[in-house]
Every structure is written in C-alpha cells, then in structure tokens.
Amino acid sequence: MxxxxxxxxxxxxxxxxxxxxxxxxxxxxxxxxxxxxxxxILANEMAIADGATAAPRPDPDPDDVSWIEPPNCPKCGSLVRKYPTSYDRWVDLATVELPAKDVPEPFRWRLTRLPDPFHVVTDIVAVRVRGVDPLPGDPVVPAHRMMCPYPDES
Structure with missing residues (x-):
C-alpha cells in the first residue's frame, strides 16, 4: 500500500x-x-503570453552595503521594477500604479506579498490580473512594455 x-x-x-x-x-x-x-514548458508558455520575459535581478553581494537602485530599461532608460512572477519568471513593471481603466487588460499586474508560516512577509511576487476584471478605479501596476516608447526594438 x-x-x-x-x-x-x-x-x-x-x-x-x-x-x-x-x-x-x-x-x-x-x-x-x-x-x-x-x-x-508551462512556465515559459505563460511567460511569453504575459510578456514576463525579463532577466532576473542579480543576487546582491552580501558584503556590499551600498544602496540598490532600481534598474533602467535598456531601450528607453526609464526606471523599472523587476519582480518574480507567481510562476518563477521575471517581469519588468512600471514604477507607478494606475487605475485599471487606464491600463489595457494584457498589461495589468498586481504585487502580492507572500508570507512564510509565521506570517512574516518574505517575498513579493507579480501576479497578472485576469479572470475577474478589477473595478475601473482599482489600482494596478502596468507592465513597463506598455509605457516604453520602444517596446519592440531589440
């Protein structure tokens, strides 16, 4: 048995x-x-569909005590926030939240705190907003590729 x-x-x-x-x-x-x-296979397909194709953040050097600045977009130079997704891929998000009515559905993300068993926040992940549409005034974090003036250039 x-x-x-x-x-x-x-x-x-x-x-x-x-x-x-x-x-x-x-x-x-x-x-x-x-x-x-x-x-x-599944996570890569989800990442392509969601546009979560960013490279992961480098691990900080434990001996380095300098302030870690957010990275810049290599195409437009503006600041981006890199977050892991719920399926272990990375996405570049804008640095501002906008009302859901101003962000097209494929670009809507929310940041979710993941607590450990002792209810201490140990990580923050980006989750695509799908299924139930948010109310028009609900804040969402747009993907940076929505705001980037050069989203398709390589």
Whole structure:
C-alpha cells in the first residue's frame, strides 16, 4: 500500500510519468504537481503570453552595503521594477500604479506579498490580473512594455 502512495507522490499531472523531480510548482501553491520538464514548458508558455520575459535581478553581494537602485530599461532608460512572477519568471513593471481603466487588460499586474508560516512577509511576487476584471478605479501596476516608447526594438 505504501508503494502505491509513493508512486502518486512522484506522478506528474501533465505527462503522467513518474519522476523524482515532481513537486508543487509556482510561488503560490496553486499549480499542479509537475516534473521539471513539464513545469519549464508551462512556465515559459505563460511567460511569453504575459510578456514576463525579463532577466532576473542579480543576487546582491552580501558584503556590499551600498544602496540598490532600481534598474533602467535598456531601450528607453526609464526606471523599472523587476519582480518574480507567481510562476518563477521575471517581469519588468512600471514604477507607478494606475487605475485599471487606464491600463489595457494584457498589461495589468498586481504585487502580492507572500508570507512564510509565521506570517512574516518574505517575498513579493507579480501576479497578472485576469479572470475577474478589477473595478475601473482599482489600482494596478502596468507592465513597463506598455509605457516604453520602444517596446519592440531589440
């Protein structure tokens, strides 16, 4: 009986294969139990659809005590905020919040605080606003590519 339960623990919900890399995926534990390969395929597809294709922030040097400034957009030079998404990819967001009525639906993001088991905020992730539309006056954080004058240049 125990062997059957162990098999279910390592069963990928996407491909149906038994794999030791199977675990709950995503920063908000709402994703299925997926193997590493299926997770990367799914997360990359979501990132492309959402425009979350930014490079991750570099890890700060623990010995460096200087202030960390937000990075600049390499195309337009304005400040951006880099945040991890709920599916472990990164997105560049604008530095201001705007009412939802002023931001087209594909560019709406919200910042969510993730507490640890002791209810201390340990991380902030960006979550795409979808499903239920926010009220017109609700604040959302627009993706930087909406505000960038050069979004498609490389």
């Amino acid at each position: 125990g062997a059957i339960r162990d098999r279910e623990r390592y069963l990928c919900h996407q491909c149906g294969e038994v794999n030791p890399t199977v675990r709950n995926r995503g920063r908000i534990d709402l994703m299925n139990r997926l193997c590493e390969t299926c997770w990367n």
